[in-house]
Amino acid sequence: MLTVGRGRSLNEGMEDSLAVALAKGGDGDAYRLLVERYSRGVFRLAYRMMGNEQDAEDVVQETFLRAYRHLGRWDGRSSFGTWIYRIAANYSLDLLRVRKRTSVTSAEGDHPCFGPGPDRLLHSREVQRQVAATLETCSEMERTAFVLRHFEGQSIEEIGVALGVSANSTKQSIFRAVHKLRRALEPLVNHP
Amino acid sequence: MIDHPNEEQLVLYYYGESAESAEHLAACENCRESYQALQRVLNTVDSFPVPEREEGYEARVWDELKGQLQPLRPWYRRWPTWRPVAMATAMAAMLLAAFFAGRTTKRPALAETVQLRERVLLVALGAHLERTRMWLVEFSNARPRDGRLDIGWEQGVAESLLEENRLYRQTAASNGDYAVTALLEELERVMVEVAHSPTSMPARQWEELRQRIEERSLLFKVNVFRSQFENREAGRSTTL
Numbered sequence: 011m012l013t014v015g016r017g018r019s020l021n022e023g024m025e026d027s028l029a030v031a032l033a034k035g036g037d038g039d040a041y042r043l044l045v046e047r048y049s050r051g052v053f054r055l056a057y058r059m060m061g062n063e064q065d066a067e068d069v070v071q072e073t074f075l076r077a078y079r080h081l082g083r084w085d086g087r088s089s090f091g092t093w094i095y096r097i098a099a100n101y102s103l104d105l106l107r108v109r110k111r112t113s114v115t116s117a118e119g120d121h122p123c124f125g126p127g128p129d130r131l132l133h134s135r136e137v138q139r140q141v142a143a144t145l146e147t148c149s150e151m152e153r154t155a156f157v158l159r160h161f162e163g164q165s166i167e168e169i170g171v172a173l174g175v176s177a178n179s180t181k182q183s184i185f186r187a188v189h190k191l192r193r194a195l196e197p198l199v200n201h202p
Numbered sequence: 203m204i205d206h207p208n209e210e211q212l213v214l215y216y217y218g219e220s221a222e223s224a225e226h227l228a229a230c231e232n233c234r235e236s237y238q239a240l241q242r243v244l245n246t247v248d249s250f251p252v253p254e255r256e257e258g259y260e261a262r263v264w265d266e267l268k269g270q271l272q273p274l275r276p277w278y279r280r281w282p283t284w285r286p287v288a289m290a291t292a293m294a295a296m297l298l299a300a301f302f303a304g305r306t307t308k309r310p311a312l313a314e315t316v317q318l319r320e321r322v323l324l325v326a327l328g329a330h331l332e333r334t335r336m337w338l339v340e341f342s343n344a345r346p347r348d349g350r351l352d353i354g355w356e357q358g359v360a361e362s363l364l365e366e367n368r369l370y371r372q373t374a375a376s377n378g379d380y381a382v383t384a385l386l387e388e389l390e391r392v393m394v395e396v397a398h399s400p401t402s403m404p405a406r407q408w409e410e411l412r413q414r415i416e417e418r419s420l421l422f423k424v425n426v427f428r429s430q431f432e433n434r435e436a437g438r439s440t441t442l
Binding site for chain 1: 209210213214217219239240242243244246247248249250251252253255259260261263264266267268270271348349350352354355402
């Protein structure tokens with residue numbers, strides 16, 4: 011139970027739709043619930059899109075600001091999570107376009123590594139470096155479509171609607187991203 | 203001849219977007235190997251690490267955000283979207299009523315009809331200028347970040363103001379009120395520019411617009427006209 015300042019309690023299990031309705035009516039505590047529920051997920055998506063923590067943090071802030079301003083546009087047809095991830099993806103896309111991908115991922119510095127032995131650690135590091143480097147070589151659209159499909163599990167149709175492109179164009183973006191990843195990773199993964 | 207699925211079909215199958223290849227993969231070893239190679243690559247991508255956020259991260263996001271949320275919903279932003287439309291419709295209905303009343307009643311009633319029409323116009327125009335003033339203040343006081351400004355809200359308001367503004371400008375022009383017409387024309391140009399700009403406006407464009415608003419003293423003029431309308435309306439109320 012989340013206790014709030016006006017002697018009222020918000021149930022953490024409250025449905026998103028109810029929290030949105032309360033937030034629309036000016037209830038900041040209800041919006042806080044949504045922010046706390048989705049901020050980690052938005053950060054993960056933003057990090058995968060932007061490739062560095064600072065930009066990802068900016069995306070998180072801007073995403074929740076934009077969502078708040080446009081709460082009235084959420085019609086409940088998609089889940090609130092899907093809607094907010096779309097806002098995050100679109101803002102990341104804008105940012106990537108503006109910066110023309112000048113902020114290069116410091117792959118080794120940013121990415122923690124897992125694995126017990128030094129060989130596996132080195133291998134894992136190389137794989138992660140390749141994934142980050144390949145995502146960097148993808149166009150903004152390829153990267154966004156791929157991240158939304160692969161990491162967020164959104165359907166091709168949903169991604170097309172979110173990005174304002176056709177389903178076919180979304181498919182092609184995903185295919186190109188997968189093709190690039192395959193070319194970069196196959197020597198490491200299939201013939202380590 | 204057997205149709206082996208290509209890479210694109212395998213990708214669709216991997217993501218569950220199509221089940222077409224399932225039967226073929228069960229029967230064709232070469233394709234199955236090819237699919238497994240794709241699977242290994244895409245599964246590896248899942249290991250792309252994301253730095254863990256510290257405990258209490260959610261609360262930190264909220265703390266940084268909440269201060270910025272308050273000014274975003276002042277009372278005038280909560281105006282229902284139907285309000286300008288309803289106001290314009292009501293005004294049009296009253297003008298029409300006044301027009302027909304003028305046609306069907308004798309001469310002495312005409313003066314009262316004109317007064318009523320002017321009064322309705324003053325009230326509606328005063329409210330329009332008040333909204334425009336708040337919009338101009340909000341836009342001028344915005345602060346771009348990273349060389350850009352998100353004008354999503356300002357655009358929405360500009361579009362709604364634009365419709366009202368055109369209506370009032372045409373009415374003012376047909377009444378021969380050139381000073382009000384000129385002001386509304388100037389406002390309309392700024393509204394059009396904001397409404398047709400990208401949502402993420404470059405800071406330079408915002409600065410140019412802000413300077414134009416300042417150089418042409420638009421806020422000052424809006425305030426002056428608004429006060430005049432209020433005074434005229436107050437004067438009329440006491441005499442009616």
